[in-house]
Amino acid sequence: MAQTAVMGAGSWGTAFAMVLADAGNDVRLWGRRPELCETINAKHENSDYLPGIALPKEITATHDPAEAMAGAEIVVLAVPSQQLRDNLVSWSEHVPADAVIVSLMKGVELGTHKRMSEVIAEITGAGPERIAVVSGPNLAREIANREPAASVVACEDQGVAERLQKLCHTASFRPYSMTDVVGCELAGTAKNIIGLAVGVCVGLGYGDNTKASVITRGLAETARLGAAIGADPVTFMGLAGMGDLVATCSSPLSRNRTFGEKLGQGMSVEEVMGQTSQVAEGVKSCVSVSELAKLHGVEMPIVEHVAALIAGEMSPDELVSRLISRQAKPETV
Ligand SMILES: NC(=O)c1ccc[n+]([C@@H]2O[C@H](COP(=O)([O-])OP(=O)(O)OC[C@H]3O[C@@H](n4cnc5c(N)ncnc54)[C@H](O)[C@@H]3O)[C@@H](O)[C@H]2O)c1
Numbered sequence: 421m422a423q424t425a426v427m428g429a430g431s432w433g434t435a436f437a438m439v440l441a442d443a444g445n446d447v448r449l450w451g452r453r454p455e456l457c458e459t460i461n462a463k464h465e466n467s468d469y470l471p472g473i474a475l476p477k478e479i480t481a482t483h484d485p486a487e488a489m490a491g492a493e494i495v496v497l498a499v500p501s502q503q504l505r506d507n508l509v510s511w512s513e514h515v516p517a518d519a520v521i522v523s524l525m526k527g528v529e530l531g532t533h534k535r536m537s538e539v540i541a542e543i544t545g546a547g548p549e550r551i552a553v554v555s556g557p558n559l560a561r562e563i564a565n566r567e568p569a570a571s572v573v574a575c576e577d578q579g580v581a582e583r584l585q586k587l588c589h590t591a592s593f594r595p596y597s598m599t600d601v602v603g604c605e606l607a608g609t610a611k612n613i614i615g616l617a618v619g620v621c622v623g624l625g626y627g628d629n630t631k632a633s634v635i636t637r638g639l640a641e642t643a644r645l646g647a648a649i650g651a652d653p654v655t656f657m658g659l660a661g662m663g664d665l666v667a668t669c670s671s672p673l674s675r676n677r678t679f680g681e682k683l684g685q686g687m688s689v690e691e692v693m694g695q696t697s698q699v700a701e702g703v704k705s706c707v708s709v710s711e712l713a714k715l716h717g718v719e720m721p722i723v724e725h726v727a728a729l730i731a732g733e734m735s736p737d738e739l740v741s742r743l744i745s746r747q748a749k750p751e752t753v
């Protein structure tokens with residue numbers, strides 16, 4: 421068992437802190453707002469993000485990053501992807517030199533097109549054997565309710581992945597280990613964008629054939645970019661790929677799918693933003709992933725159309741009609 425720090429007390433940071441505590445680890449949870457940390461410590465509940473769920477007593481919250489990470493063997497990062505860089509710059513002096521740094525985030529940075537593991541390596545100087553990713557079909561509220569689910573722990577060092585796997589294996593959470601960090605991160609990021617597209621179709625009133633078509637072709641274009649940036653193609657068939665895509669695109673709990681659904685129903689991006697307190701990563705990552713694909717000469721029509729929709733350059737109806745009327749071609753990845 422290990423001393424762990426979870427940096428970010430939103431939905432997934434808190435739910436994953438529960439997983440770590442259930443697995444027998446000591447968990448310090450860093451929260452941005454002192455008053456939320458006080459509530460968590462006093463009531464053992466994150467009333468803002470997971471109301472009604474009793475947190476294990478082994479979780480203690482703090483607003484002080486130095487206190488959160490002091491002596492931590494495992495530092496878990498769970499803030500919105502576009503906010504990671506700024507936070508990590510201010511936290512990096514407190515990250516213990518030998519700690520393994522685990523990303524729970526599913527996004528690609530705007531401007532740099534970097535995956536979160538690349539941002540972590542750049543800012544902390546940690547080598548690949550100290551950087552890991554957890555990704556899979558893991559909607560926070562279901563995990564916090566201890567509903568059975570599987571996930572993937574990826575680290576280039578298989579031994580480190582296996583150690584982390586043991587540290588987060590509980591009676592309801594079953595992690596698999598793997599070494600494909602690139603594939604895992606790309607799959608987790610792209611599924612949010614495909615989830616937005618599926619949500620748009622749901623909002624327009626379309627049914628399961630439409631959803632399945634977007635999911636399948638979404639996975640194909642994700643795998644295409646994966647092949648270009650060095651991912652293992654098998655990853656896209658697994659929990660971080662197909663698994664997460666199915667969970668996100670099927671569930672009303674998904675913030676990305678819900679965001680798209682509201683757009684499909686006729687709300688503007690600004691209106692949906694105004695109603696959304698939690699992060700829908702695909703809204704930003706559609707831009708960075710679309711640019712990354714272009715840099716690698718890879719076509720990602722669904723991602724590109726979602727980026728155009730978010731930019732206000734096309735309507736939900738146009739998104740669907742333009743995708744369906746693209747030139748006919750063989751079904752290849
Ligand atoms: N919620 C899920 O079901 C789930 C599951 C798997 C992965 N993820 C991923 O985990 C990451 C975190 O998502 P979440 O669901 O916890 O998001 P959230 O919106 O529920 O919470 C985000 C947390 O980050 C904090 N935050 C926001 N802006 C910040 C800033 N500028 N500086 C520091 N902290 C800031 C918020 O206060 C909050 O504690 C995302 O990349 C998401 O895609 C989420």
Ligand SMILES: O=P(O)(O)OC[C@H](O)CO
Nearest residue numbers: 556557558559674675676
């Ligand atoms: O709520 P979403 O759309 O951010 O999805 C949450 C998780 O990533 C599902 O695995």
